[in-house]
Amino acid sequence: MKYNAPVALILSAMATCAWAQASSEKSVNVIAIVMFLAFVAVTLGITWWAARRTKTASDFYAAGGGITGFQNGLAIAGDYMSAASFLGIAGLVYTSGFDGLIYAIGFLVGWPIVLVLIAEPLRNLGKYTFADVASFRLQQKPIRILAASGSLVTVIFYLIAQMVGAGKLIELLFGLPYEAAVVIVGVLMTLYVTFGGMIATTWVQLIKAILLLSGASLMAFLVMLQFGFSFENLFAEAVKVHAKANAIMAPGTLVSDPISAISLGIALMFGTAGLPHILMRFFTVKDAVQARRSVFYATGFIGYFYILTFIIGFGAIILLLKNPAYFTDGALIGGANMAAIHLSQALGGDVLLGFISAVAFATILAVVSGLTLAGSSAISHDLYATLVLKGARDEKKEIRASRIATICLGVIAVLLGIVFEKQNVAFMVGLAFCVAASANFPILLLSMYWRKLTTRGAVIGGGLGLFTAVILVVIGPTVWVDTFGNATAIFPYKYPAIFSVSIAFIGIWFFSITDKSAAAASEQAAFDAQFVRSQTGIGAAEASQH
Amino acid sequence: MQLETIRQLPEYAALTRARKKIMWPLSLATIAAYFALILTIAFHPTTLGTPIGNGVTTIGMVLGLGIILFCMLITGIYVYYANRVLEPLTQAIVKKAGGKQ
Numbered sequence: 212m213k214y215n216a217p218v219a220l221i222l223s224a225m226a227t228c229a230w231a232q233a234s235s236e237k238s239v240n241v242i243a244i245v246m247f248l249a250f251v252a253v254t255l256g257i258t259w260w261a262a263r264r265t266k267t268a269s270d271f272y273a274a275g276g277g278i279t280g281f282q283n284g285l286a287i288a289g290d291y292m293s294a295a296s297f298l299g300i301a302g303l304v305y306t307s308g309f310d311g312l313i314y315a316i317g318f319l320v321g322w323p324i325v326l327v328l329i330a331e332p333l334r335n336l337g338k339y340t341f342a343d344v345a346s347f348r349l350q351q352k353p354i355r356i357l358a359a360s361g362s363l364v365t366v367i368f369y370l371i372a373q374m375v376g377a378g379k380l381i382e383l384l385f386g387l388p389y390e391a392a393v394v395i396v397g398v399l400m401t402l403y404v405t406f407g408g409m410i411a412t413t414w415v416q417l418i419k420a421i422l423l424l425s426g427a428s429l430m431a432f433l434v435m436l437q438f439g440f441s442f443e444n445l446f447a448e449a450v451k452v453h454a455k456a457n458a459i460m461a462p463g464t465l466v467s468d469p470i471s472a473i474s475l476g477i478a479l480m481f482g483t484a485g486l487p488h489i490l491m492r493f494f495t496v497k498d499a500v501q502a503r504r505s506v507f508y509a510t511g512f513i514g515y516f517y518i519l520t521f522i523i524g525f526g527a528i529i530l531l532l533k534n535p536a537y538f539t540d541g542a543l544i545g546g547a548n549m550a551a552i553h554l555s556q557a558l559g560g561d562v563l564l565g566f567i568s569a570v571a572f573a574t575i576l577a578v579v580s581g582l583t584l585a586g587s588s589a590i591s592h593d594l595y596a597t598l599v600l601k602g603a604r605d606e607k608k609e610i611r612a613s614r615i616a617t618i619c620l621g622v623i624a625v626l627l628g629i630v631f632e633k634q635n636v637a638f639m640v641g642l643a644f645c646v647a648a649s650a651n652f653p654i655l656l657l658s659m660y661w662r663k664l665t666t667r668g669a670v671i672g673g674g675l676g677l678f679t680a681v682i683l684v685v686i687g688p689t690v691w692v693d694t695f696g697n698a699t700a701i702f703p704y705k706y707p708a709i710f711s712v713s714i715a716f717i718g719i720w721f722f723s724i725t726d727k728s729a730a731a732a733s734e735q736a737a738f739d740a741q742f743v744r745s746q747t748g749i750g751a752a753e754a755s756q757h
Numbered sequence: 758m759q760l761e762t763i764r765q766l767p768e769y770a771a772l773t774r775a776r777k778k779i780m781w782p783l784s785l786a787t788i789a790a791y792f793a794l795i796l797t798i799a800f801h802p803t804t805l806g807t808p809i810g811n812g813v814t815t816i817g818m819v820l821g822l823g824i825i826l827f828c829m830l831i832t833g834i835y836v837y838y839a840n841r842v843l844e845p846l847t848q849a850i851v852k853k854a855g856g857k858q
Binding site for chain 2 (some may be wrong): 326450503510
């Protein structure tokens with residue numbers, strides 16, 4: 212109950228801002244504000260309920276292992292269906308048709324890989340973070356430092372993209388100043404995670420996933436209803452209206468050269484299997500069977516969601532382009548990313564607009580909470596517990612460290628959100644996937660399946676992958692030219708994954724096989740025991756009991 | 758039961774064999790389907806822009822949406838196989854190992 216005061220403060224502050232704005236600007240949607248406040252009230256209620264159930268480290272990091280496969284599948288889908296992917300992919304389909312589909316497919320194809328190669332061994336070997344698995348038979352300290360670095364870099368880039376998107380969206384939808392919007396998001400996510408841990412974060416994610424799937428389903432249904440549920444009719448009408456005509460039905464300018472196309476493909480496909488906030492979700496279920504079930508449901512929900520987003524993008528082409536009310540000076544109000552939001556108004560008036568706006572906000576809140584929890588777990592469970600506590604188990608201290616880390620991450624996210632306001636942050640999600648594919652994924656995969664992996668190989672190879680991914684993005688066109696304003700890029704490709712992932716795998720391989728130390732020999736010898744546990748789950752059960 | 762003994766169990770050998778049998782084909786099928794599309798986009802984008810019949814729907818659109826459904830199918834096949842084949846073997850090993858899982 213001790214956080215009732217701040218909660219009341221935020222709610223009243225938001226309500227005041229919103230109403231003040233509403234009275235001065237008629238464009239603000241009252242339904243959106245009411246629905247959003249209802250979402251905040253319900254989720255804070257859940258956080259209060261979850262806080263009373265969060266007693267152990269297992270509760271805090273993994274919801275006590277008590278989430279079912281179906282719930283976890285929905286929560287994973289919730290983590291993955293960010294506002295960026297909902298508004299971004301719908302916007303991309305609206306601008307260039309088929310190119311939007313390329314991204315949607317890329318985001319989905321990692322899931323069968325996660326299911327078949329990663330999910331079950333991950334659940335059988337780990338406890339709270341993927342570093343548990345990577346360091347299972349290797350040296351704790353260096354591996355955890357590296358895995359935590361990979362996790363934090365991924366989380367921070369992802370978080371910046373979401374915070375900036377959130378600020379802009381809320382500014383536009385609710386008429387709040389950008390800074391206020393970013394602060395509200397930061398404060399709410401910190402409250403959810405600090406007090407409610409994984410239990411609250413999971414339930415916030417579940418509610419949001421249901422809201423988002425219902426909202427998107429309704430929009431896609433209303434679009435298809437107008438075209439007799441025929442894709443051919445939908446496409447035919449879109450081709451007639453769109454300036455690019457038939458070109459929207461084929462690959463366009465998004466991926467122009469082969470290296471970029473393959474590189475983007477590698478980053479999206481293998482990055483999914485290295486996202487710390489997604490991997491963490493597998494520890495919230497009872498066992499490998501539930502982990503497997505989670506991915507099956509998650510893949511179904513995510514695939515279905517991308518099909519909806521695709522229909523929504525095409526619906527936006529047809530319904531928005533014909534209506535000048537959505538344009539100023541020939542450009543869509545708020546940019547292409549607002550296509551889905553405008554479409555909701557075109558389809559269902561202010562009621563649907565209000566609902567979808569509130570859902571978009573809820574989506575952002577849920578995703579940043581999941582990211583923050585993953586980041587704070589990397590700090591407390593991997594860095595603090597290994598470096599400060601030096602492996603001496605002390606759950607109370609670890610949870611306290613995690614809560615402090617959450618508050619710090621909240622502050623950092625708000626500050627970075629404000630710093631990057633004017634920057635193009637679209638590349639940051641791509642960078643997060645690239646880092647995940649170049650550092651986290653190779654270490655995780657090889658630690659589970661490759662006997663010869665040694666600490667030296669994992670640290671040097673994984674470190675090279677992480678370093679290369681970040682450096683090549685910085686000296687590539689998106690940062691060197693677009694952000695720093697240089698004339699030409701030092702590294703010519705937008706997506707470096709083909710190089711950084713290869714360097715990681717080759718580095719890990721080379722520095723492992725040439726490692727002739729006694730420690731390396733014992734790490735390799737420990738593989739058989741690890742493999743028995745990873746395949747059968749024997750020995751894994753106590754991980755979720757407390 | 759010692760780890761060595763678990764590794765000697767015929768069920769353990771059967772489990773790792775059965776897992777290999779499904780793991781690599783399904784992973785490779787997904788990777789192949791996706792990179793076939795990506796490489797076509799990279800080297801021969803016009804193929805994907807070819808309309809089907811007299812309509813405006815292109816091969817690319819059908820393949821693109823098809824891959825989304827294909828991913829769902831792959832996960833379905835794996836879960837079906839895992840529940841029918843892998844799970845009974847795992848349970849048998851756990852039972853012989855004497856521990857409750």
